[in-house]
Amino acid sequence: MQITSKFTVAVHILTCIDIFGGQMRVTSDFLSGSTGVNAVIVRNVLGQLRAAGIVETRQGSGGAHLAKALDEITLYDIYKAVDCVDDEGLFHFHENPNADCPVGRNIHKAMDGRLAAAQAALENELKSTTLAQVVADTRRIIDEE
Amino acid sequence: MQITSKFTVAVHILTCIDIFGGQMRVTSDFLSGSTGVNAVIVRNVLGQLRAAGIVETRQGSGGAHLAKALDEITLYDIYKAVDCVDDEGLFHFHENPNADCPVGRNIHKAMDGRLAAAQAALENELKSTTLAQVVADTRRIIDEE
DNA sequence: GAAAGTTGAAACACAAAACGTTACAACTTT
DNA sequence: AAAGTTGTAACGTTTTGTGTTTCAACTTTC
Numbered sequence: 001m002q003i004t005s006k007f008t009v010a011v012h013i014l015t016c017i018d019i020f021g022g023q024m025r026v027t028s029d030f031l032s033g034s035t036g037v038n039a040v041i042v043r044n045v046l047g048q049l050r051a052a053g054i055v056e057t058r059q060g061s062g063g064a065h066l067a068k069a070l071d072e073i074t075l076y077d078i079y080k081a082v083d084c085v086d087d088e089g090l091f092h093f094h095e096n097p098n099a100d101c102p103v104g105r106n107i108h109k110a111m112d113g114r115l116a117a118a119q120a121a122l123e124n125e126l127k128s129t130t131l132a133q134v135v136a137d138t139r140r141i142i143d144e145e
Numbered sequence: 146m147q148i149t150s151k152f153t154v155a156v157h158i159l160t161c162i163d164i165f166g167g168q169m170r171v172t173s174d175f176l177s178g179s180t181g182v183n184a185v186i187v188r189n190v191l192g193q194l195r196a197a198g199i200v201e202t203r204q205g206s207g208g209a210h211l212a213k214a215l216d217e218i219t220l221y222d223i224y225k226a227v228d229c230v231d232d233e234g235l236f237h238f239h240e241n242p243n244a245d246c247p248v249g250r251n252i253h254k255a256m257d258g259r260l261a262a263a264q265a266a267l268e269n270e271l272k273s274t275t276l277a278q279v280v281a282d283t284r285r286i287i288d289e290e
Numbered sequence: 291g292a293a294a295g296t297t298g299a300a301a302c303a304c305a306a307a308a309c310g311t312t313a314c315a316a317c318t319t320t
Numbered sequence: 321a322a323a324g325t326t327g328t329a330a331c332g333t334t335t336t337g338t339g340t341t342t343c344a345a346c347t348t349t350c
Contacts, residue, residue: 001146001147001148001149001229001230001231001235001336001337002146002230002231002233002234002235002236002237003146003235003236003237004146004237004307004308004309005237005238005239005308005309006308006309007236007237008236008237008238008239008252008256008260009239011252011256012239012242012248012249012252015248015252015255016246016248019247019248020248025325027324027325027326028325028326029324029325033243033246034242034243034246034248034249035239035242035243035249036239036240036241036242036243036249037239037241037309037310038309038310038311040310040311040312040327040328041309041310043325043326043327043328044327044328046326046327047326047327047328057325057326057327058317058318058325058326059316059317059318059325059326059327060316060317060318060319060324060325060326061317061318061319061324061325061326062318062319062324062325062326063325075259075263084146085146085147086146086147088147089147090146090147090148091147091148091152091153092147092148092149092150092152092153093150093153094150094153094154094157094180094181094182095181096181096182097157097179097180097181098178098179098180098181101161101178101179102164102287102290103157103160103161103164103165103179103283103287104157104179104180104181106283106286106287106290107153107156107157107160107283109286110160110279110282110283110286111153111156111279114220114274114278114279115153117270117274118220118267118270118271118274119267121266121267121269121270122263122264122266122267124266125262125263125266126263129259129262129263133259134255134256134259137255138248138251138252138255141251141254141255142247142248142251145247145251146307146308149336149337149338150337150338151337151338170296172295172296172297173296173297174295174296182338182339183338183339183340185298185299185339185340185341186338186339188296188297188298188299189298189299191297191298192297192298192299202297202298203296203297203346203347204296204297204298204345204346204347205295205296205297205345205346205347205348206295206296206297206346206347206348207295207296207297207347207348208296
């Protein structure tokens with residue numbers, strides 16, 4: 001089980017938009033080249049980021065731009081934007097526990113709060129990290145090459 | 146994306162073993178009935194829990210038993226036992242970033258530590274919860290019915 | 291020691307999800 | 321008008337999770 005690569009691809013895309021955006025038009029084709037991901041998938045991810053108010057794109061003209069300051073975009077925003085987890089939550093209960101068994105009909109309730117706390121711990125960590133930090137690290141690593 | 150239901154099923158199974166183990170033989174067939182999960186799957190999960198030293202089972206005789214005290218089994222132990230995540234980690238990088246692009250060849254390094262921190266936050270929360278707590282909650286909910 | 295019930299494990303089947311691919315209409319700029 | 325780009329739908333492929341069938345090995349009971 002792994003969280004969809006669309007999440008890390010989205011971070012990659014946003015980092016490219018910031019780093020290359022000043023010098024050139026950052027098209028889905030260019031992003032496909034940098035990420036190694038199919039251009040249509042890139043456009044799908046950009047569409048999700050646009051729906052979340054993170055980037056701006058326009059038909060025809062080409063070139064994506066950030067819609068917010070780097071330090072106003074958290075990894076959690078991106079994680080939510082690309083739908084890493086659905087409404088059911090990160091953990092998954094089996095559908096058919098036996099309602100005639102006292103454990104079967106209550107185990108869900110007994111675990112729910114604790115699993116939600118674990119999921120919240122993950123998400124809080126993502127909320128505390130901004131794209132500004134990731135981009136700064138990326139620039140530093142590039143400069144040190 | 147969701148963490149495999151084998152995890153919550155394993156917790157369900159262990160809870161049953163504790164609650165019903167005193168009165169009856171808790172076989173894979175019985176556990177299949179309570180969880181709604183196929184008996185072969187139950188035996189697979191029991192096999193993983195046995196490999197992790199959490200339960201004891203024996204061919205022929207039937208009936209699973211806990212190999213440790215309830216408060217010595219954390220949700221993290223179970224999560225690891227049933228292989229919720231592989232060695233690559235919870236997050237997933239795309240395979241083919243472009244090594245000719247400065248972002249492409251460095252983004253992995255720039256994100257790694259932060260993603261590991263997020264995963265660790267989740268796992269630490271699971272480590273802080275024991276099966277004893279889940280079973281106690283389950284018994285309380287049953288008593289209140 | 292034979293019968294019945296159980297576990298362990300392999301092999302195959304099926305469904306859902308992730309990701310890739312093709313195709314094309316709508317749009318913008320030159 | 322032409323060239324390049326985005327948005328989106330439709331379909332294909334691969335992987336993974338889960339279910340199913342089958343059977344050998346083992347234990348207990350009769």
